[in-house]
Amino acid sequence: xxxxxxxxxxxxxxxxxxxxxxxxxxxxxxxxxxxxxxxxxxxxxxxxxxxxxxxxxxxxxxxxxxxxxxxxxxxxxxxxxxxxxxxxxxxxxxxxxxxxxxxxxxxxxxxxxxxxxxxxxxxxxxxxxxxxxxxxxxxxxxxxxxxxxxxxxxxxxxxxxxxxxxxxxxxxxxxxxxxxxxxxxxxxxxxxxxxxxxxxxxxxxxxxxxxxxxxxxxxxxxxxxxxxxxxxxxxxxxxxxxxxxxxxxxxxxxxxxxxxxxxxxxxxxxxxxxxxxxxxxxxxxxxxxxxxxxxxxxxxxxxxxxxxxxxxxxxxxxxxxxxxxxxxxxxxxxxxxxxxxxxxxxxxxxxxxxxxxxxxxxxxxxxxxxxxxxxxxxxxxxxxxxxxxxxxxxxxxxxxxxxxxxxxxxxxxxxxxxxxxxxxxxxxxxxxxxxxxxxxxxxxxxxxxxxxxxxxxxxxxxxxxxxxxxxxxxxxxxxxxxxxxxxxxxxxxxxxxxxxxxxxxxxxxxxxxxxxxxxxxxxxxxxxxxxxxxxxxxxxxxxxxxxxxxxxxxxxxxxxxxxxxxxxxxxxxxxxxxxxxxxxxxxxxxxxxxxxxxxxxxxxxxxxxxxxxxxxxxxxxxxxxxxxxx
Amino acid sequence: xxxxxxxxxxxxxxxxxxxxxxxxxxxxxxxxxxxxxxxxxxxxxxxxxxxxxxxxxxxxxxxxxxxxxxxxxxxxxxxxxxxxxxxxxx
Numbered sequence: 001x002x003x004x005x006x007x008x009x010x011x012x013x014x015x016x017x018x019x020x021x022x023x024x025x026x027x028x029x030x031x032x033x034x035x036x037x038x039x040x041x042x043x044x045x046x047x048x049x050x051x052x053x054x055x056x057x058x059x060x061x062x063x064x065x066x067x068x069x070x071x072x073x074x075x076x077x078x079x080x081x082x083x084x085x086x087x088x089x090x091x092x093x094x095x096x097x098x099x100x101x102x103x104x105x106x107x108x109x110x111x112x113x114x115x116x117x118x119x120x121x122x123x124x125x126x127x128x129x130x131x132x133x134x135x136x137x138x139x140x141x142x143x144x145x146x147x148x149x150x151x152x153x154x155x156x157x158x159x160x161x162x163x164x165x166x167x168x169x170x171x172x173x174x175x176x177x178x179x180x181x182x183x184x185x186x187x188x189x190x191x192x193x194x195x196x197x198x199x200x201x202x203x204x205x206x207x208x209x210x211x212x213x214x215x216x217x218x219x220x221x222x223x224x225x226x227x228x229x230x231x232x233x234x235x236x237x238x239x240x241x242x243x244x245x246x247x248x249x250x251x252x253x254x255x256x257x258x259x260x261x262x263x264x265x266x267x268x269x270x271x272x273x274x275x276x277x278x279x280x281x282x283x284x285x286x287x288x289x290x291x292x293x294x295x296x297x298x299x300x301x302x303x304x305x306x307x308x309x310x311x312x313x314x315x316x317x318x319x320x321x322x323x324x325x326x327x328x329x330x331x332x333x334x335x336x337x338x339x340x341x342x343x344x345x346x347x348x349x350x351x352x353x354x355x356x357x358x359x360x361x362x363x364x365x366x367x368x369x370x371x372x373x374x375x376x377x378x379x380x381x382x383x384x385x386x387x388x389x390x391x392x393x394x395x396x397x398x399x400x401x402x403x404x405x406x407x408x409x410x411x412x413x414x415x416x417x418x419x420x421x422x423x424x425x426x427x428x429x430x431x432x433x434x435x436x437x438x439x440x441x442x443x444x445x446x447x448x449x450x451x452x453x454x455x456x457x458x459x460x461x462x463x464x465x466x467x468x469x470x471x472x473x474x475x476x477x478x479x480x481x482x483x484x485x486x487x488x489x490x491x492x493x494x495x496x497x498x499x500x501x502x503x504x505x506x507x508x509x510x511x512x513x514x515x516x517x518x519x520x521x522x523x524x525x526x527x528x529x530x531x532x533x534x535x536x537x538x539x540x541x542x543x544x545x546x547x548x549x550x551x552x553x554x555x556x557x558x559x560x561x562x563x564x565x566x567x568x569x570x571x572x573x574x575x576x577x578x579x580x581x582x583x584x585x586x587x588x589x590x591x592x593x594x595x596x597x598x599x600x601x602x603x604x605x606x607x608x609x610x611x612x613x614x615x616x617x618x619x620x621x622x623x624x625x626x627x628x629x630x
Numbered sequence: 631x632x633x634x635x636x637x638x639x640x641x642x643x644x645x646x647x648x649x650x651x652x653x654x655x656x657x658x659x660x661x662x663x664x665x666x667x668x669x670x671x672x673x674x675x676x677x678x679x680x681x682x683x684x685x686x687x688x689x690x691x692x693x694x695x696x697x698x699x700x701x702x703x704x705x706x707x708x709x710x711x712x713x714x715x716x717x718x719x720x
Binding site for chain 1: 692
């Protein structure tokens, strides 16, 4: 490992801060410099995700896990190309580095991570960073690649030019990282760079970077031609598109074909756990609350976990290998018609399975306005939770006859129309949002295409743990509260200490109360109760109607269809389908949108918009069809 | 987005560069935010840029500068002007 022997040097001069123990250290660097790999290597699993107050930018905090270092908190700042606060990411980084971010202490030191194999461009960022005056250790990452492919760099000379310690490291192999404890123990002062350029002039910063790169004797490595050769295939005029479609279908298949049985199996486990809990809890109100309220609510969310982890495994492999950036290039034209860019593609695709992982997958979209627009439209894509509702209503009202012989039946056509309806709503909504409140201000679509790399098990594993934990903890807590409230409302008021049955409960009263609002849609109070309980999750309406009709929804779906016929006219049935296509009946999604946007504003807007859209569309459907079909 | 600020159609831009060929950047005729962003990425006047593959339909397209590849849409690439080279198609 001679290549990565740390070469940290004491800066010439500089104010000594002897006796000062560094407690907060910021990690910054451009995207694709291996910054996150380094952060994961330095903190392991002992890290947590947090949002800075008032912004959507997320950051990781972890305790440095290195021999000889104690009580050092590492903050992983977003990947940035410059410190000119144009984007939200850059503004956040600058505020943290200047100690202006509420709740975050000013860093005592900075670890600047640069990719040593393309040092020329990356060094320009060093100019504004060393100018901050914070003790800085420059970590030249991928040092193993530099040496292996014939590159060269005089680390000492570069340290002299930058006036601050420099070390050649390999984050993926963990080489050279002992430079970090030595730097932290050295009480290094502010950097004393030679000939720092005028920071306002970007060409001057680049010229400075070229100059010190030359003085440090940098010779670029002759990297293997893999990236060029693979791009010739993945961005080929014909094969590029074919491979793209194949990858998309593979991801979709993975989530549905592999994930669905896993979810089903997991559901069995959850149901058994539910029965076990049922046995432990003494009969009575408490049992109903714990089993029917808390456990049913929480397990209705947990059941998505296998599919979510599979999706994130697929996205992780695509992203870490470098293919996701190429896929975004290929999808860009199609996404541009929606006012979005190519990176919105994977989240929108995922939303056909479930909006929750889709919202989490929008993290790959750097532009915050594009990201929020994508988050807002994902629940309009037809997710798998709508399928049970669609299946039940379609089977009850649409005759099983053929429209195009051997090709398209009436029921399949109805299902297909609902998918199309959801997509059209998403399309129009995106266009409207992107030309109004979420219009991007002069942010061009610029996408860096990183070199292809093998994804590492550690990075994929950390990603799965991170996403899985975020999903279970954040979405789980909201779901728990909502389920308990809804469950309580179905049992209140108590009669002589016994809970009401659902027909005389508060929920039923609310159902009667909202009847005037939903009557123009063709819905009575029972459907109204179903609409209320399905705010927790769409498929809950089936169980609720089952309870109201006094039938077991699993074993007697035919009788349930018969009951539905009594409550709904054909026009109202179509209106109900349309309502479910548009309505935001999913607390998990609202919870995850709240978490990902770090604000109640967006989930509130989303819920209001989709509910109004659903009401108006269902109203129009019922009014028009009931006149046509009479 | 529409960045048609140049109006001068004789000057070659990145969008005119043939796949695999290189040229030197002269000027970025883009709003300040956009051009500053591109300049931090390495698209500074004087930098050598090589055109690469593109998405089906030719847009967006990959450009390599200082050893790193970026995909740019045509609306932006057409406003990144090149230093004229004798013998280039005109």
